[in-house]
Amino acid sequence: MSVEKSASGDVALKIERRWAAVSILIIAFLTGMAAYAGIHQAVMPQTTVEIINPTTLHMTGEFIESNLGSALEPDGSVTVRAVAQQYSFTPACIVVPKDTPITLRATSADVVHGLLIQQTNVNTMLVPGYVSVQTAKFEETGEHLMPCQEFCSVGHEGMWAKVQVIDKPQFLAMASNKRRLSCAE
Template identity: 55%
Template sequence: MVAMLVIMMVILVLTSFVGTLHPASNVEVIDSRTLHLRGEFVESNLGTALEPDGSVTVRLIAQQYDFVPRCVVVPADTPVKFRLTSDDVIHGFLLPDTNVNTMVVPGFVAEVRTRFSKPGDYVMPCHEYCGLGHQAMWAHVRVVPWDQFAGQGLLERTSCAIQ
């Protein structure tokens, strides 16, 4: 009986060490120290971008205690790809009532894909404790009809306050 417990503990410890070497989402690394300065996550690239194939890519940075940008607008019934990274600590990214739920780990790019079937608003909380201001870390995804989305510029797609 004791031998079985020891074996189970050894297996548990070994799998925890091996598991920490591999992030849960796609394995794409990024330099957290310079992500604001160059590359995909510079400020001018954040928010919603329309891709040539008609899909949408949303780029966000999670940081204590905010998602940047705090609100994004996406079209309904269109493939949406969220690409996120963190410049400080581990954060969670969750869109309730969807298939979107991932960890945002510094040094890695998290990528999740979804399609919103109808217009509506989604609250986007950080669901991984990230410090004393964690409870205030949330953002917003606004899903609008395609024709409304197509008529918006970049500024309208990254600020729900303008609409």
């Protein structure tokens, strides 16, 4: 074996270094894209960690049964509160107005669940002990399925809820005579 450098060795090294530089550029570009999307609020993870006691959900605080469902806020936005438990969501059918900023606040009463709204990018885990917060805006009316997306024991396959997106005036009319809304009227 010779230790002196060969010409082809130098060429090989040069090509290799060029490729490494290209790879680093690709990665810098991807990271930059993620940072850009984050800063411009495309969708952002929740910024604060909120704690809640799952054993007293039904007795006190914002997740008592009479407070679940969609609430119209003074600023015109809508807050949806939901609870997941083995093997259903409450409310089982969520109603929201279109073209309105929605804040979803949800948690679990027992094990780890998750929810995703099909055809949208609303998708979050529900971990008992913590409150999940996600914002959304629906641009079209219609109905979406909302399955539990995390294994939560034997009844997991039956845990499907619905989301109905309705016109804003219709929602406001419903909200005028009821504090908390769900599809069941």
